[in-house]
Amino acid sequence: MSAPNKNRPAGAPKVKDWPKHLIILLVLGVELLPLYMMLQISGKNNLMFTENPWLPARLGEWQWENYLFAFELIAPAVANSIFITVSTTVLTLFVALLGAYFFARYKMPFSNFLWAVFLFLMLMPGVANIVPLFMLIKSMNLLNTLWALIIIGISGAQVFNIYILRNFIEDLPKDLFEAAEIDGAGHFKQLLHIVIPMSGPIIGTLAILSFLTSWNEFLMPLIFLKDSELFPIGVALIYLDGEYVKQWGAIMATFLLASIPLIILFLFTMKLFVRGLSSGAVKG
Amino acid sequence: MQKPISTAKALREWRLYLFVAVPLFFILMFQYFPAASAVYHSFFEWDGDDTKRFIGLDNFRRILGDTTLWNSFILIGILVVANVLKLVPSIFIAVMIHRLKSDRAQYWYRLLVVLPMIVPQLVVLFIWKFFFDPNLGPLNKFLETTRLIEVLAWFDSTFFAGNTFRTDAPIAWLSQEQLIVPALIIWGFPWIGAVGVLIYLAGLQSISKDVYEAADLDGVSAFQKFLYIELPLIMTQVRLTLILLIIGTLQSFGLQLLLLGEGGGAGGRGMVPGLWMYNQAFVANEFGYACAIGLVLFFFILILTVINNKYVRVDK
Structure with a gap:
C-alpha cells in the first residue's frame, strides 16, 4: 500500500508526482480493459479476432455489419x-x-x-x-x-x-x-x-x-x-x-x-x- | 424537527394522510405482505399452485440436513472475505488520486474511475465471462502469450495434483470444479469500485494541504501518512461500505446465476444461498422450502444489520 516516493530523503521540499500518475494510469488501464476489448472486438469477426486479439482492426476492415x-x-x-x-x-x-x-x-x-x-x-x-x-x-x-x-x-x-x-x-x-x-x-x-x-x-x-x-x-x-x-x-x-x-x-x-x-x-x-x-x- | 401539532389542526389537515397513503400502500403491498407471506408459506409444502399442505417445521428440519445449503454458506463466507479484501485497491487509488498536486489531473482521473459505470453491470459481467472463455478468451490468450501458463502448470504439478493447469489443454475457468471459486473472485480485477473511490475521495477532501506539508517537514513516510492522516478520515466511509458490501454479498446471486447457471456450475461449487433459494423455487418448484431458505438467509442478514446499527454509527 505504500506510495512510490517512500524512500525519498526526509524533509525533501519537492515530491515528484509522475510515479503516482504512472501507477494510477496502470491500474485504471487494467480496469478499463473490458471497455477497450468491447470497443475493439465490436469491429471484428471471429477470424480477425483469433488472428489479432489485442489490437483494433484497421478502419478499412472494420466490420460495420456487426x-x-x-x-x-x-x-x-x-x-x-x-x-x-x-x-x-x-x-x-x-x-x-x-x-x-x-x-x-x-x-x-x-x-x-x-x-x-x-x-x-x-x-x-x-x-x-x-x-x-x-x-x-x-x-x-x-x-x-x-x-x-x-x-x-x-x-x-x-x-x-x-x-x-x-x-x-x-x-x-x-x-x-x-x-x-x-x-x-x-x-x-x-x-x-x-x-x-x-x-x-x-x-x-x-x-x-x-x-x-x-x-x-x-x-x-x-x-x-x-x-x-x-x-x-x-x-x-x-x-x-x-x-x-x-x-x-x-x-x-x-x-x-x-x-x-x-x-x-x-x-x-x-x-x-x-x-x-x-x-x-x-x-x- | 417540527413540534407536534394540535389535534384540531391535525383534523383540519387530514388530507395530508392521503399523501403518505400512496407510498404506504406500495410498501405494505409489495414489501410487508410478501415478507409475511414468506413466513406463512415456510410452514407449507407448496408447489406454487393452489395445493398446499401444512407440514409444520418440516421445512426447517430439512434445512438442518441440507448440505448444499450449508456448503453454500461456506462459499458465501469465502466470497465475503474476498470482497472485503477487494476494497483495498479502491482505497489505494482514492489515496493516490487525492495526493496528486494538480486538481485538473484529479478531476480527469475521477472521470476515468466513473467511466465503467456507463456500461450496464451485466455487460461488464458478460465481458468477463468472455475473458474466461477457454478457447477464445483473452485471459487464456494472455497466459499463453506471456508463458505464465507454464509457470502455473509447473506450480500445479509440483505442489498440487497437477490436473488444474496444463499446457496441453485450454483452462476451462468456469467449468472446472476447482477453478470456479477462484474465477468468482478474480472477475472484475483490479476491483476498482467507482462508488467506493468517489466516497473515499469525498472523505479525503477535508485534509488540508498544510497537513501534508507539515508531515513532509517531519519526514513522515508515505505509508505513515496513510496510516495516521488519511485512513482515520475515511474510516467512517470504509466501515459503511464494508457493512453494505457484506450484506449485499450475502443477498446476491445474480453473478453466480449468470456465470454458472441455475445449478451453481460444475459440482455445484458456485452455489450460494440466494441461488439455492432461487433454484428450489423456480427449478425444483418447491416454493415452501424456498421460502424457508429465504427466512434463514433473512435471519443471518438481520443479525448482521442489527450488529451494524449498534456498532457502526454513520454521521451525515
Missing part, C-alpha cells in the same frame, strides 16, 4: 428498458415526494409510528421476498407485464428516497409555505409549486441513482417476464449469451449499443452523476 445485426437485436430491448426505467424513476420520485412531504411538513398524529414502518424496511433484506412477490404478481395477473417491474421498482426505492427528501424538505424556509397557505394554496399545490422547484438538484441526483438501479436490474425481469418482445436489455443479453455459435464481434457490438443510453445520460449529467454516486453510499 452494428446492423446488433441494432436489430437490441433496439426493441433498449426501448423496453427506457420505458421501464423512465416510468420507474418518475413514479418513484413522485410517490416518494408525497411521502416525504407528509413527514416533513407537520408532525401529525401517528407520524412517528408511520416513520418507523418505513425505516424498518431498511432492516429487511429483499432476497427473502422474491418468491412470495412472484406469487403475488402472479395472482394479480401482472406476470409477464412491464408494469410488474415498474411497481416493484417503485416499492423497493421508497425508503431511501423518502429518507433523503424528508431531510431536504424540512430544511426549506417555513415562511414560503405559510405565504402559500395565506394565498389559499392546498398541500398538493405547495408540493408542486414550492417543493419541486426548490429541490431540483436533489431530485436530479436521486433520479440518476434510481435510473441506474432500474437500468441495471436483470433478476426481476428474468423472473417476471416470459415474452421476448417485452425483454429489457438485461434479459435480452442473457438470452443472447445462451446462443451456441458465438459471433463475438456481433455480441460486443450489441453490448456497445446497449450502453448508449447510459453514455448519453452520462455526457449530459456528468456532475450530477458523480455527486449522485457519491451520495449513493448513504443508501442503507
Whole structure:
C-alpha cells in the first residue's frame, strides 16, 4: 500500500508526482480493459479476432455489419428498458415526494409510528421476498407485464428516497409555505409549486441513482417476464449469451449499443452523476 | 424537527394522510405482505399452485440436513472475505488520486474511475465471462502469450495434483470444479469500485494541504501518512461500505446465476444461498422450502444489520 516516493530523503521540499500518475494510469488501464476489448472486438469477426486479439482492426476492415445485426437485436430491448426505467424513476420520485412531504411538513398524529414502518424496511433484506412477490404478481395477473417491474421498482426505492427528501424538505424556509397557505394554496399545490422547484438538484441526483438501479436490474425481469418482445436489455443479453455459435464481434457490438443510453445520460449529467454516486453510499 | 401539532389542526389537515397513503400502500403491498407471506408459506409444502399442505417445521428440519445449503454458506463466507479484501485497491487509488498536486489531473482521473459505470453491470459481467472463455478468451490468450501458463502448470504439478493447469489443454475457468471459486473472485480485477473511490475521495477532501506539508517537514513516510492522516478520515466511509458490501454479498446471486447457471456450475461449487433459494423455487418448484431458505438467509442478514446499527454509527 505504500506510495512510490517512500524512500525519498526526509524533509525533501519537492515530491515528484509522475510515479503516482504512472501507477494510477496502470491500474485504471487494467480496469478499463473490458471497455477497450468491447470497443475493439465490436469491429471484428471471429477470424480477425483469433488472428489479432489485442489490437483494433484497421478502419478499412472494420466490420460495420456487426452494428446492423446488433441494432436489430437490441433496439426493441433498449426501448423496453427506457420505458421501464423512465416510468420507474418518475413514479418513484413522485410517490416518494408525497411521502416525504407528509413527514416533513407537520408532525401529525401517528407520524412517528408511520416513520418507523418505513425505516424498518431498511432492516429487511429483499432476497427473502422474491418468491412470495412472484406469487403475488402472479395472482394479480401482472406476470409477464412491464408494469410488474415498474411497481416493484417503485416499492423497493421508497425508503431511501423518502429518507433523503424528508431531510431536504424540512430544511426549506417555513415562511414560503405559510405565504402559500395565506394565498389559499392546498398541500398538493405547495408540493408542486414550492417543493419541486426548490429541490431540483436533489431530485436530479436521486433520479440518476434510481435510473441506474432500474437500468441495471436483470433478476426481476428474468423472473417476471416470459415474452421476448417485452425483454429489457438485461434479459435480452442473457438470452443472447445462451446462443451456441458465438459471433463475438456481433455480441460486443450489441453490448456497445446497449450502453448508449447510459453514455448519453452520462455526457449530459456528468456532475450530477458523480455527486449522485457519491451520495449513493448513504443508501442503507 | 417540527413540534407536534394540535389535534384540531391535525383534523383540519387530514388530507395530508392521503399523501403518505400512496407510498404506504406500495410498501405494505409489495414489501410487508410478501415478507409475511414468506413466513406463512415456510410452514407449507407448496408447489406454487393452489395445493398446499401444512407440514409444520418440516421445512426447517430439512434445512438442518441440507448440505448444499450449508456448503453454500461456506462459499458465501469465502466470497465475503474476498470482497472485503477487494476494497483495498479502491482505497489505494482514492489515496493516490487525492495526493496528486494538480486538481485538473484529479478531476480527469475521477472521470476515468466513473467511466465503467456507463456500461450496464451485466455487460461488464458478460465481458468477463468472455475473458474466461477457454478457447477464445483473452485471459487464456494472455497466459499463453506471456508463458505464465507454464509457470502455473509447473506450480500445479509440483505442489498440487497437477490436473488444474496444463499446457496441453485450454483452462476451462468456469467449468472446472476447482477453478470456479477462484474465477468468482478474480472477475472484475483490479476491483476498482467507482462508488467506493468517489466516497473515499469525498472523505479525503477535508485534509488540508498544510497537513501534508507539515508531515513532509517531519519526514513522515508515505505509508505513515496513510496510516495516521488519511485512513482515520475515511474510516467512517470504509466501515459503511464494508457493512453494505457484506450484506449485499450475502443477498446476491445474480453473478453466480449468470456465470454458472441455475445449478451453481460444475459440482455445484458456485452455489450460494440466494441461488439455492432461487433454484428450489423456480427449478425444483418447491416454493415452501424456498421460502424457508429465504427466512434463514433473512435471519443471518438481520443479525448482521442489527450488529451494524449498534456498532457502526454513520454521521451525515
